[in-house]
Amino acid sequence: MLTIKDLRASIDGKPILKGINLHINAGEVHAIMGPNGSGKSTLSSVLTGNSRFTVDGGEVTFLGRDLLAMPPEDRARLGLFMSFQYPVEIPGVSMVNFMRAAVNEKRKFNGLPALSAAEYLKLMREKSQLVEIDSRLTSRSVNEGFSGGEKKRNEIFQMAMLEPRLSILDETDSGLDIDALRIVASGVNKLKTPETSAIVITHYQRLLDYIVPDVVHVLYNGQIVKTGGKELALELEEKGYDWIKSEFDNK
Amino acid sequence: MDSNIISKVTDSEYKYGFVSDIEHDTIGKGLNEDVIRLISSKKEEPEWLLEFRLKAYRHWLTLKMPTWAHLDIPEIDYQDIIYYSAPKQNVKPENGEIDPELKKTFDKLGIPLDEQKALSGVAFDAVMDSVSVKTTYKDALAERGIIFCSFSEAVRNHPDLVRQYLGSVVPPTDNYFAALNSAVFSDGSFCYIPKGVRCPMELSTYFRINAAKTGQFERTLIVCDDDSYVSYLEGCTAPRRDENQLHAAIVEIVVMNNAEVKYSTVQNWYPGDKEGRGGIYNFVTKRGLCKGVNARLSWSQVETGSAITWKYPGTVLLGDGSSSEFYSVAVTNNHQQADTGSKMIHIGRNTSSRIVSKGISAGQSQNSYRGLVKVSANADGARNYSQCDSLLLGDKCGAHTFPYVECLNNTAVLEHEATTSKIGEDQIFYCNQRGISTEDAVGLIVNGYAKEVLNTLPMEFAVEAQKLLQVSLEGSVG
Numbered sequence: 001m002l003t004i005k006d007l008r009a010s011i012d013g014k015p016i017l018k019g020i021n022l023h024i025n026a027g028e029v030h031a032i033m034g035p036n037g038s039g040k041s042t043l044s045s046v047l048t049g050n051s052r053f054t055v056d057g058g059e060v061t062f063l064g065r066d067l068l069a070m071p072p073e074d075r076a077r078l079g080l081f082m083s084f085q086y087p088v089e090i091p092g093v094s095m096v097n098f099m100r101a102a103v104n105e106k107r108k109f110n111g112l113p114a115l116s117a118a119e120y121l122k123l124m125r126e127k128s129q130l131v132e133i134d135s136r137l138t139s140r141s142v143n144e145g146f147s148g149g150e151k152k153r154n155e156i157f158q159m160a161m162l163e164p165r166l167s168i169l170d171e172t173d174s175g176l177d178i179d180a181l182r183i184v185a186s187g188v189n190k191l192k193t194p195e196t197s198a199i200v201i202t203h204y205q206r207l208l209d210y211i212v213p214d215v216v217h218v219l220y221n222g223q224i225v226k227t228g229g230k231e232l233a234l235e236l237e238e239k240g241y242d243w244i245k246s247e248f249d250n251k
Numbered sequence: 252m253d254s255n256i257i258s259k260v261t262d263s264e265y266k267y268g269f270v271s272d273i274e275h276d277t278i279g280k281g282l283n284e285d286v287i288r289l290i291s292s293k294k295e296e297p298e299w300l301l302e303f304r305l306k307a308y309r310h311w312l313t314l315k316m317p318t319w320a321h322l323d324i325p326e327i328d329y330q331d332i333i334y335y336s337a338p339k340q341n342v343k344p345e346n347g348e349i350d351p352e353l354k355k356t357f358d359k360l361g362i363p364l365d366e367q368k369a370l371s372g373v374a375f376d377a378v379m380d381s382v383s384v385k386t387t388y389k390d391a392l393a394e395r396g397i398i399f400c401s402f403s404e405a406v407r408n409h410p411d412l413v414r415q416y417l418g419s420v421v422p423p424t425d426n427y428f429a430a431l432n433s434a435v436f437s438d439g440s441f442c443y444i445p446k447g448v449r450c451p452m453e454l455s456t457y458f459r460i461n462a463a464k465t466g467q468f469e470r471t472l473i474v475c476d477d478d479s480y481v482s483y484l485e486g487c488t489a490p491r492r493d494e495n496q497l498h499a500a501i502v503e504i505v506v507m508n509n510a511e512v513k514y515s516t517v518q519n520w521y522p523g524d525k526e527g528r529g530g531i532y533n534f535v536t537k538r539g540l541c542k543g544v545n546a547r548l549s550w551s552q553v554e555t556g557s558a559i560t561w562k563y564p565g566t567v568l569l570g571d572g573s574s575s576e577f578y579s580v581a582v583t584n585n586h587q588q589a590d591t592g593s594k595m596i597h598i599g600r601n602t603s604s605r606i607v608s609k610g611i612s613a614g615q616s617q618n619s620y621r622g623l624v625k626v627s628a629n630a631d632g633a634r635n636y637s638q639c640d641s642l643l644l645g646d647k648c649g650a651h652t653f654p655y656v657e658c659l660n661n662t663a664v665l666e667h668e669a670t671t672s673k674i675g676e677d678q679i680f681y682c683n684q685r686g687i688s689t690e691d692a693v694g695l696i697v698n699g700y701a702k703e704v705l706n707t708l709p710m711e712f713a714v715e716a717q718k719l720l721q722v723s724l725e726g727s728v729g
Binding site: 050072087088105106 | 678682684687688691695699702703
């Protein structure tokens with residue numbers, strides 16, 4: 001599904017990612033943990049093509065394609081989705097129109113005809129039920145006036161609508177209370193298939209109680225310094241990041 | 252927004268830039284009393300109208316071109332302009348026929364002059380250069396007593412109505428361009444809705460400039476008698492040319508007791524090229540008079556064209572309880588300049604007005620809102636709400652707001668809000684991440700920003716206007 005080889009990236013000349021290697025197979029959930037400033041969000045920005053970051057080296061292959069050579073919209077159309085840590089508001093643009101544009105662009109990319117209005121509205125109804133989002137939210141402008149929790153649920157709703165092959169959940173748990181967290185996680189789990197994969201970026205073990213990872217990576221100072229099973233997350237929860245830092249800094 | 256996103260500035264194609272190969276009956280360049288007499292005699296006008304023109308011309312000679320607008324207007328040589336140019340028709344327009352070449356031109360513009368094929372529910376008056384070439388549905392409308400015809404025809408067939416109202420809202424002495432128009436205007440549309448009649452269809456005038464070196468000076472006069480209603484739309488386009496052309500029009504609207512007029516404009520004159528060569532100078536005076544009690548006048552405009560726009564559609568709220576609204580989206584791109592807004596003059600008691608202006612600037616353009624809210628001493632209970640928003644694309648364009656308030660009555664309630672925002676890089680990236688290209692993302696965001704105004708347009712035109720906004724900004728973000 002996704003192979004990252006020696007990925008290096010910087011912002012304003014400052015190196016952030018210093019050689020990331022990662023391989024994700026179809027059906028796998030990978031958690032990426034790590035202290036603040038380790039490069040977790042930079043990794044998701046670089047994978048999705050945010051032009052604020054400069055790629056300084058390395059390769060990324062996604063579904064057999066050279067990901068870094070594609071513009072961000074084509075990466076999305078091919079099946080890469082990111083649930084934003086801070087979803088932006090777009091005043092005056094209704095969720096209905098926004099998602100219709102997104103869904104139909106993806107269909108066009110895949111050689112499929114645009115959905116009719118009736119088909120589209122049916123899809124929207126089904127998916128909003130699936131992820132338990134209030135239909136009142138989907139009739140409003142994109143994220144405008146949404147609470148933090150509503151914004152995150154709206155991200156998962158969009159994920160349901162777009163049926164991505166690989167989803168990056170960038171600190172989806174931040175700012176969520178425990179009930180909202182459960183709803184968001186259950187949405188993600190319902191969308192999971194043997195053909196889809198996910199990267200879950202988080203500080204805390206809490207989210208991983210609900211979205212159980214196959215592999216856990218620890219990112220520190222722009223590199224993956226430790227990889228393990230789901231028990232690694234528990235260990236981190238218990239011990240904190242300091243032992244990782246000291247282990248790494250002493251090398 | 253970072254510079255690489257906006258470095259690629261506009262490749263948008265102006266769709267209506269073609270020239271029609273039509274023979275014109277054109278008079279020589281230049282302006283003097285003989286030219287005015289010639290225009291008047293070509294139109295076989297009555298003596299009083301010639302006098303009206305000459306008086307306006309003599310007044311114009313005493314005026315200087317206004318310089319207060321936030322515009323850089325190159326000097327205009329008024330002797331280098333042709334003031335009358337009529338496309339030659341090989342048929343008799345009085346019998347409702349239209350020359351096939353002219354029909355082809357308007358077909359190409361999407362304006363159906365064939366009643367069988369027409370957009371249902373819209374009657375058109377088509378004006379090319381100095382004359383009206385065809386008015387549709389005239390007979391069907393006449394059955395209800397509605398007069399909808401070219402201005403020239405109105406002068407011939409309804410001279411009393413024209414004489415009563417011509418210049419009653421915008422007097423020839425109003426301003427420089429109004430005086431010029433009053434002297435040399437050649438055609439336009441006239442509309443009269445009798446008492447108690449709701450006009451069953453949208454009325455529309457489509458202005459087309461075709462001839463080179465020619466100015467277009469048309470007038471629209473709309474009179475809505477007691478308890479009547481009409482929705483009126485004007486559209487305009489012109490060929491792509493390297494030299495500038497002048498368009499100086501007047502629109503006058505009279506609204507009587509309990510009557511309502513909705514006046515919508517989709518202005519898409521040729522805006523000039525990427526380097527700022529060519530384009531129309533659009534210097535227009537539009538004003539309505541809410542003469543009767545509870546008269547209502549609503550202006551909606553989508554302005555995407557013209558090299559320079561100078562216009563302030565406004566309403567004089569004379570009748571007690573009368574009200575007016577002004578909704579505007581003005582887009583400037585490349586080197587376009589716009590100084591536009593509204594004037595609301597409250598004279599009657601309990602009058603109310605609302606101004607919603609949305610400016611969008613891209614490229615190296617300058618976009619100014621200029622508005623006046625005036626409350627006279629007797630206008631007890633006047634209310635105004637003004638909202639002026641500016642949206643910037645890139646960092647080479649300018650947005651300016653010049654609101655003027657003159658309030659002589661302390662019972663008035665006046666509110667003003669203004670915002671300036673930029674399309675955020677993060678908004679565009681969010682759309683990109685959902686598979687929406689940058690161009691489409693700008694379109695979505697701009698249309699969302701302008702939605703409140705677009706929603707006030709008649710449905711048939713709202714969709715067109717949305718597309719127009721998108722096309723006007725094509726390439727403004729790369």
